Amino acid sequence: MTTVNASAVTEPRTPAVRRVISTEFEHKWQLDVGQASPPGLLAAEVFERHLHALTDPLTVSQSTMYVDDAEFSLARAGHALGCIVNTGRASDIAWLRLKQTVLWDGRRDCLEIAERVDPGRIGQVINDPAVLPVGHVRRYGMAQGPLVPAGVLTQIRHKRTGSLHGLPSWVTFSIDEVEFRAPRGGIAPLRRYACLEVEVDDSDPDVLAGLDKLAADLDELLGHDRREKLTKGQLACLAAHPDRLTEQQLVTSVNWLNAPAEEGTSCIP
Numbered sequence: 001m002t003t004v005n006a007s008a009v010t011e012p013r014t015p016a017v018r019r020v021i022s023t024e025f026e027h028k029w030q031l032d033v034g035q036a037s038p039p040g041l042l043a044a045e046v047f048e049r050h051l052h053a054l055t056d057p058l059t060v061s062q063s064t065m066y067v068d069d070a071e072f073s074l075a076r077a078g079h080a081l082g083c084i085v086n087t088g089r090a091s092d093i094a095w096l097r098l099k100q101t102v103l104w105d106g107r108r109d110c111l112e113i114a115e116r117v118d119p120g121r122i123g124q125v126i127n128d129p130a131v132l133p134v135g136h137v138r139r140y141g142m143a144q145g146p147l148v149p150a151g152v153l154t155q156i157r158h159k160r161t162g163s164l165h166g167l168p169s170w171v172t173f174s175i176d177e178v179e180f181r182a183p184r185g186g187i188a189p190l191r192r193y194a195c196l197e198v199e200v201d202d203s204d205p206d207v208l209a210g211l212d213k214l215a216a217d218l219d220e221l222l223g224h225d226r227r228e229k230l231t232k233g234q235l236a237c238l239a240a241h242p243d244r245l246t247e248q249q250l251v252t253s254v255n256w257l258n259a260p261a262e263e264g265t266s267c268i269p
Contacts, residue, residue, distance in 0.1 A: 061154070157175070158176075237250075
């Protein structure tokens with residue numbers, strides 16, 4: 001298994017690439033911390049059943065600082081605004097990324113808006129409406145008042161990709177080993193966490209049907225009760241602020257996403 005810095009794989013190094021707008025469709029299962037075997041699970045037969053042209057496993061490291069307002073409006077609505085920072089030779093690269101949950105019915109459907117930022121100006125850009133994801137949050141009233149650090153995660157991601165049979169679309173699947181930390185002070189982890197994620201960025205109905213069939217077989221393998229009900233951004237805020245947030249509050253806050261929209265209404269908050 002190859003180990004590299006995340007930025008060498010996931011972050012474009014071309015200065016001209018400053019903004020990205022895309023979609024993500026994701027299924028996620030919680031795993032037992034310390035008991036997950038990334039090489040074993042990533043090589044499970046279920047993936048070969050649904051995918052071909054599978055890549056070798058790749059291990060990357062990432063850190064994200066999530067920001068929110070004083071009422072945790074983003075976390076309560078199932079959204080996440082995070083600054084992804086790198087270390088080592090790619091320490092000059094950082095991205096501010098918004099994941100706006102549009103629908104969550106077992107699969108989380110998101111709008112992703114990201115902009116590359118100066119790592120030395122993170123404290124300023126998180127409240128700069130000229131930065132695309134921040135401007136989107138402000139324009140649609142997703143948060144009120146100043147945005148401040150609300151939670152931090154560091155993760156080791158073991159990932160592979162494969163193409164759905166008969167379709168020219170790629171599925172990324174990964175095991176993430178995560179540590180949540182307080183946004184200010186202390187390096188000791190507040191909680192350890194692990195999950196399996198499978199995702200695509202293609203909204204074609206046939207692609208989504210293929211993704212959902214893979215997810216159904218993973219339910220059989222892992223157990224449907226392992227389905228994660230919270231985002232990593234929510235978990236990071238919950239770990240850092242147990243006196244102000246509860247898991248039930250955050251799960252309840254996104255239940256509306258699971259209900260069919262009334263005629264003439266939008267699922268987008």
